[in-house]
Amino acid sequence: MGLFRMPSLGADMEAGTLVEWLVKPGDSVKRGQVVAVVETQKGAIEVECFEEGTVEELLLAPGQKVPVETPMARIRAPGEVPAAAAPAAPPPPAAAPAAAPREAPSVAKAAAPPPPPPPAPTAGPKVSPAARRRALELGVPLDRIHGTGPDGAITVADVEAAARGAAAEAPTPAPAPAGPVSPKAEAVRAAPRRGFDPVEMRKAIAAAMSRSKREIPHYYLATTVEMARALAFLEAVNRERPPPERLLPAVLLLKATALALREVPELNGFWVEGGFRPGPGIHLGWAISLRGGGLVAPAIHDVDARPLPELMAALRDLVGRARNGGLKSSELADATLTITSLGERGAEAVLPVIYPPQVAMVGFGAIVRRPWVDDEGGLVARPVVQVSLAADHRASDGHLGSRFLAAIADHLQRPESL
Amino acid sequence: MTREELERVVADVLAGIAPEADLASVKPAEDLREALDLDSMDFLNLVIGLHERLGIDIPEADYPKLFSKEGLLAYLVTKTGG
Numbered sequence: 360m361g362l363f364r365m366p367s368l369g370a371d372m373e374a375g376t377l378v379e380w381l382v383k384p385g386d387s388v389k390r391g392q393v394v395a396v397v398e399t400q401k402g403a404i405e406v407e408c409f410e411e412g413t414v415e416e417l418l419l420a421p422g423q424k425v426p427v428e429t430p431m432a433r434i435r436a437p438g439e440v441p442a443a444a445a446p447a448a449p450p451p452p453a454a455a456p457a458a459a460p461r462e463a464p465s466v467a468k469a470a471a472p473p474p475p476p477p478p479a480p481t482a483g484p485k486v487s488p489a490a491r492r493r494a495l496e497l498g499v500p501l502d503r504i505h506g507t508g509p510d511g512a513i514t515v516a517d518v519e520a521a522a523r524g525a526a527a528e529a530p531t532p533a534p535a536p537a538g539p540v541s542p543k544a545e546a547v548r549a550a551p552r553r554g555f556d557p558v559e560m561r562k563a564i565a566a567a568m569s570r571s572k573r574e575i576p577h578y579y580l581a582t583t584v585e586m587a588r589a590l591a592f593l594e595a596v597n598r599e600r601p602p603p604e605r606l607l608p609a610v611l612l613l614k615a616t617a618l619a620l621r622e623v624p625e626l627n628g629f630w631v632e633g634g635f636r637p638g639p640g641i642h643l644g645w646a647i648s649l650r651g652g653g654l655v656a657p658a659i660h661d662v663d664a665r666p667l668p669e670l671m672a673a674l675r676d677l678v679g680r681a682r683n684g685g686l687k688s689s690e691l692a693d694a695t696l697t698i699t700s701l702g703e704r705g706a707e708a709v710l711p712v713i714y715p716p717q718v719a720m721v722g723f724g725a726i727v728r729r730p731w732v733d734d735e736g737g738l739v740a741r742p743v744v745q746v747s748l749a750a751d752h753r754a755s756d757g758h759l760g761s762r763f764l765a766a767i768a769d770h771l772q773r774p775e776s777l
Numbered sequence: 778m779t780r781e782e783l784e785r786v787v788a789d790v791l792a793g794i795a796p797e798a799d800l801a802s803v804k805p806a807e808d809l810r811e812a813l814d815l816d817s818m819d820f821l822n823l824v825i826g827l828h829e830r831l832g833i834d835i836p837e838a839d840y841p842k843l844f845s846k847e848g849l850l851a852y853l854v855t856k857t858g859g
Contacts, residue, residue, distance in 0.1 A: 597837045602828040605837065607817050650795060650814070678818050702816045 361410040363432040365425050368399055368691035370715045371567040375399045376424040377431065386414045388434065393687065395431065400556070400563035401655050406688040412436045560653035571715050575630075579710050580760045581747040584768045586726055590742055592774035596667075609700050610671045612723050612744075614777045616698055617641045617662035619766035625755050626719040626748075626763055627695045635718060635754045638695025644714065645674065646699040647681040655681050656697045656714060657690035667777060701725055708745040718754040721767070722747040744771075778831075783853045790826035794819050805847035812846075831857055 365375050378396040388394055393405040394414075415433040419425065435441060504521040506513040571577075589611050597605040620627040620641050628638040641663040644656035657680075659673050680686050697714050700723040709722035724745040731741035746767055750760050770777060778786075788800040791813070798813040810820060824835050824843070833856045835843070843849045 594837065602821065602825040602835060605821065607821060609817070650797060675818065675822070702818075704810060704816065 361412065361434040361436060362430040363394065363408055363410065363434050365397070365427050365429045365431055366406055366688045366692065367427040368401065368404060368688055369563075369567065370570060371563045372399055372401075372427060374424055374426045375404075377419045377421050378403055379421050380417055380432075382414050382432075384414050384416055388412060388414060391689070397688075400559040401691065402560070402686070403684050404686050404688055404691060408434065410434045410436065412439070413441075415441065557652045560649075564654060567714060568712050571712050575713050575715060576752040577713060577749050578752045578757055578760065579747060579749050580757060580764055581708060581710075581745055582764045582768060583729075583743050583745050584771050585731055586742040586744050586771065589771050589774045590726070604668065604671075606667055606671045607674075608726055609702070610667055610674060611771065611774060611777055612700055613643060613645065613659070613662060613674065613698060614667060614670060615767050615770035616696075616721050617643060618770050618777070619763055620696060621663050622766045623759060623763040625759055626750060628718060629695070629716040630718050630751055630754050631716050640695070642693045642695045644694030644697030644717075645677060646697060647678055649682055655686065655691070656694060656699075657681060657686050658692075658694035660689075660693065696720065698723070708747060710747055711749040713749050713751060718751040719760075719763075720749045722749070778854070778857045780850050780854055783831075783850055783857065786830055787823075787827070787849065787853070790823055790830060793826065794822045800846070803846045806845050808844050809846055809849065810844060827853065833857060 368375075375397040376399075378398050380395050382388060382392075382394045388408045388411065390409055390411050391407050394408045395406045397404050397406050412434040415435045417432050419429075419431045425431075504513050504517050506517055586608070590608065593606055593608060593611065600606075624637060625635070627641055629636045640661050642658040642660045643662045644658050646654055646656040648654055657677055659670065659677060662670060665673070677686075677690070694714070694717065696717055696719050697711075698721045699709055699711050701709055703725055705725045707724040707727055709724055711720035711722040713720045724747075726742050726744045728740050729743050731739055731743060733739050733741075746764055748760050748764055784800065791798045791800055795813055795815060798815075800813075803809060803812045809815060815823065820840075824840070827833070828835055831853065833853075835856075839852065842852050
C-alpha cells in the first residue's frame, strides 16, 4: 500500500491546497500520470503520481490545504489485496503525521521556516467515512460543512445540505464538477490560469532567494561569447522551416549549457546534508517571467540527449503552460541547474542568484552587436552574448567554473554539434 | 483583407499570447515588442498565429518589418493580397 503525498515543489513550498482530483477510487494509475491539481504559491500545478497501482481511497477533499508530505491518497500496488472493502475506517487526514517528511531533504527543511500549523479541517471535525466519501463525490470541502451529528460530527445529510447551499450560492469559479467523471487534464490547461496570486508568488520568491543568499556562498564568473556562427546556423535552419518549426537562439543556449554540464558534471546537482549530490540527469530549469509579476523556473528533462527541434517544442510548451497554468509537479521539482536568459530586449549581463539546493545557475544576457577583434586582429562588429555563472563555493571553485563557461562557449562555436 | 480586418486578427492572436495587451493603445510607429512587452518567444508565437490564421508565409528575414504596428499591418495587407 503506497501513500500519495502532497509533493514538495521546490525549497520554498510549505503547503498546498487540493483543487481537484483527476482520478477516483478504483481507477488504475501509472507512474507519471497526472492525478490531481494542487494550488501552490506558484499557481495551480498538475501533480503526478510516482507509483503504479489502483487508487484505493482519496484522503483529501478539494479545498483542503495541507503541509507538504501529508498523505493525499492511498494507492494499492499491483497484486496487493484490496483492504477488505474498507470497514476499517481510515484515519482522517488529521491523524496522519502531517508534517513528518518521508525522507529528509533535511538541509532544506532545517533552514526553512517551520511549516505553518495544519489548518483547521485537519485538526478536524468528526466525519463518518460515508460522509467523507460523499463530500469527495460532491466536491465539498469538509471545513465548509456544519456538522449536526453527535459532538458536531458531519453526517451525509450535512454534506448534501452544504452541497445544495454551495450550488445555491453559485460560488466563485466552482471547483470540480461533481460526479464520477474525471475532468480531463486538457480542460484544466484550457482554463485560465487559476490560483496564481502575485502576492503569494512574491512570498515564495522571497523565501527561496533569502535562503539562497543566507546559505550559499556564491562566486561569479562571466565571459563574452561571439555568436556569429550560431546565429548564421539558426538563420539557415529557419529559412527552410515554417514558423511553427523555427528555432530561437534560446534553444542553442539551453543545449550548449547541457552539453557543457556533461563535461563538468560537478555543477549539475544539489548541495544537501553538507555535500554535493549529483543530479540524476541533466534537467535544466528555465526561468520564465510571468505577466503580472513573478517568476517560475520549471525543468526541461534530459536536455543533453534531445535534438534542437524537440527542445524548441518543449520550451514553447513550457512557457505557455507557465503563463497559463498547467505546469507539472515533476517540472517544478526536478531541475538540476537553472538558466536565466534575459532575451533580446534584456540587459547585457546578469549575475544570477542560485535556486537552492542547486549548486549553480547560468545567465545569458541579450545578444547584442559589439566591437570584436577577429582572428586576423581586425576590429569588426559582431553579435555577442555575455554568459555568466553563479556557483556555490562550497561545491566548486572558480577554476572548474571557468572550464564550464569555456565549454559552453566552445559548443556555441560549433552549432551544428548541438 | 482590409487593414481593419487584419487589425482584428492581430488583436485576436495577441490575446492568446498576452491577454492584457491592448493593440489599440499602440501608436502606429511604436515597436510592438516594447509597447506590449513581448519577448522573442511571444513574437514567434505572434508570427506562428498569423501564419496559421492567414495562411501566409512570414520569412524570418521579414521580421524587422513587423516590429511596428503600421509596418505589421502594411505587411499583412500586401501578403493577403490587399
